[in-house]
Every structure is written in C-alpha cells, then in structure tokens.
Amino acid sequence: MRILIVGAGKVGSTLCDFLEKEGHEIVIIDSNQSVVEDILNKYDVSGIVGSGANHDILIEAGARKADVIIATTELDEVNILACLFGKRCGIKYTIARVRNPEYSNQTKFFNEELNLDMVINPEYESANEISRILRLPSAENIETFANNRVELVGIKLKEDSLIINHSLREIRNKLKTKFLVCAVERDGIAIIPKGRFVLQAEDIVYVTGSKGEILNLFKELGIFKNRAKKITIIGGGVISYYLAKQLIDSNCKVKIIEIDRDRCYELKQLLPNASIIEGDASDRELLLEEGINETDAFITLTGLDEENIILSLYAKHQNVSKVITKINKISYYDILSNLNLSSIISPKIITANNILRYIRSLQNAYQSRVETLYKLINNQVEALEFLITQDGPITNIQLKDLNLKDDLLIAVIIRGTKIIIPTGDDLIMPQDRVIIVTTNQNINDFEMIIQWIIN
Secondary structure (H helix, E strand, O other): OEEEEEOOOHHHHHHHHHHHHOOOEEEEEEOOHHHHHHHHHHOOOEEEEOOOOOHHHHHHOOHHHOOEEEEOOOOHHHHHHHHHHHHHOOOOEEEEEOOOHHHOOOHHHHHHOOOOOEEEOHHHHHHHHHHHHHHOOOOOEEEEEOOOOEEEEEEEOOOOOOOOOOEHHHHHHHOOOOOEEEEEEEOOEEEOOOOOOEOOOOOEEEEEEEHHHHHHHHHHOOOOOOOOOEEEEEOOOHHHHHHHHHHHHOOOEEEEEEOOHHHHHHHHHHOOOOEEEEOOOOOHHHHHHOOHHHOOEEEEOOOOHHHHHHHHHHHHHOOOOEEEEEOOOHHHHHHHHHOOOOOEEOHHHHHHHHHHHHHHHHOOOOOEEEEEEEEEOOOOEEEEEEEEOOOOOOOOOEHHHOOEOOOEEEEEEEEOOEEEOOOOOOEOOOOOEEEEEEOOOOOOOHHHHEOOOOO
C-alpha cells in the first residue's frame, strides 16, 4: 500500500519503522527539513518538506495515488485538515491523531460528518492501559481482546513462585485454572514456549485466558493483590487528567504532583475531587511528606523519560507496591527491565499499534479480519485477534492437523459466549475470534499462520 505520513515526530517515525518493514511504500511529510532528512537516512522511504495541511504539498507527495494518509503532527487541527484534504485528493482511508481533551467527545462527529476513518487519542488510550494495570496490580502489563473478555497478562516470576522449575505441561496439570502460557521473556529475549519448556525465576511470563480465569490464576499463585485505591501521579499533563478522571469515577483517591502553578490551577478546576499538589516531585522531602510510603500505586507521567525513570526507581526503593513508568524512547526498554521497572507505558507505541492494526485490517482477505494487535517484549512478539468471517482452508480442521509456522501459538478461540483454551482436538469455525501469539512479524491474514507445503 502507498501510505502518506504527515508528521515525522515520535509517532510518525515509529510508524515509518513498523510500516516500512511490512513492505509498504511510505512518503513522509514534515515542515522541518532536518527531521525529514533524518527519517530518509534511517528508512527506505520518500520524504517531502512542507505542511501536510497544504493541498499542493499533498499532490507533490503523490496523494492521488495513495491508499492511506496518517496525520500525527503535534497540532490536532493540522491533522484534521490534512485528512480532509487527503480525502479530496482521492485517498480512501484517513487516520488522524487528535489529542485535545475538548475533542474527546466528538469522535462520532469526526467519523460521520468529517468522514475521518480513524481518530486516535494517544493520551486517552494510555490512561486506559494504566487503568487496566491498576485493576490487577500484580501484573506487569495487561492487554485485552474480544471486547475485554479475554486478557493477556505479563507476570514476573520470583524465586518463591509455585511454577518455577516446572514445565508448562506440569503446570497446566497442576493448576485448576484454564489458561495458556503463550510467550516468555528471558534475559530480554522472546520465546514462544512448548509443553516441555521449564520456567525460571526472573522470567516474565505472558498468560492468556478469560478475565475470571486470570483472576483465579493470580489467586492460585498467591500473587493476587486488591485493586490499587490510593494513587499518586507525577506530572499533570493530559494523560494524568484522563487517568485521574477514570480513577475518581472508580472511587480511588488520586493525588497529582505538578510543578507548574498555572497547570495546578487548571487541574483543580477540572478535577475538584483530586488532591493537586504544586511542587517538584524530584524533591525527596516532598514525596515523603505527601505519603509515598502509603500509596498503593506511583505513576510517573512527566514529559521527561529520565525523570520518570529516576522517580520510579525511588518509589521502588520505598517499597511502593505498584510503579508504572511512562517513556518515549524505545531504546530504554531493555535498560528498564534490568532495573526491575517493567510496567512501562509508551503513548507512541500504543498509538502505532492501533494504527498498525487498522492498516493490517485493510489488507485482510475475505475470510478473516484483524480486530486487535499488540506488540510485546520490545516489539519481538505480536499478539493478534482475528475474526474468521467465513469458511476457508483452515476452518473445520482439528488444530493438530494444521501445519502451523514455527514460533506461533493459537492461544484462544472465542466462539459466541464460550472462551476456549484450545487443544489439538479443537477446530476453528466461521465467526470465531482467534487470538494468536507469534514472533513471526507482518501477519495480516489468518491463513498466514500456516506453513504451506509446495510440491
């Protein structure tokens, strides 16, 4: 597909990385010449210097031959205009990043009246992800499928875990809960395990199952913790606003520490039920005075990755039960896992994953459609949810008779109201939702899970 990306910032550059690897023809548009040159030096893409909200620039970038336009600049209005002009140029699919909270309730208007195909708010999506993690604080991260009915949860195994030094086959027979270990991170390397795989301390294990079964698993393993109720948020940006609003609606006590006086005043007006503290969170005495030792969860959401990391490490040192860290630099992921900071939020990765899922869905064959996509373990693993729309070469065949690609698991089958952790005797039927987990990248059609034998 030919894709125009307007804005070569953090999200735009991440999309260039993902989409260029998938073989798409990419044209990047940005008003900053040095930024465009940097992108051209890193990736096999084309580039135009100029505004994506300029009709002539879009024509020069080849809009009349493009399939998709993705607008990810810092200005919502530029993104909306770029998509509107793109439609007038004949581009079929438009995706706009829209971040202003004032626009958050206007998504239906953007879709129906302005004909934007996808509107994404990175800050809002990030707040949703943090809320999910706070619901089950023992989890490193939580991804959801099938309208939140199925979860994929990361668990870091400690030395006293009941399941270390046991194979997956032994664990499945030992525990009553219906779940599947579908990926393991060991020393920064992603593994799609088989039944004989033996778990070790310090592994991060990704398990999937229904929400109820995941809760039962945590109880069986003795790691269940009640939902975090006293929350400290560092930084008063847009994510903090969305998150605090959700938490307050869930009867949580929320404290936000923000250094900017004007922003504190705004937050007090927007969030009258939150405790807004004006101050520098890097001040150890302030954190102690504001009860860091008594908080259930400590979430660092400032605009500086380094500050977020240092404050999170201090919270860990103070034995805060749950610490969540926002970062933008993907290169920090490996460092943070070595520092025992593994509940990481990256708005640009969340945004890129959502957009990538949508792009994949446009490429589907008629038998299946990508519904959900997540990248895990520093982008080494993909977890995808497919809707099987009709009969095909893989339906109505027992899984044990399918020649699946290496390093790929069929993790869950959702059939109506039934959630199936599959065995070899199960089969896939039309209208099933199927979740796969794999280190194979760029799977955009369900039939691509099969290793076809060509005579």
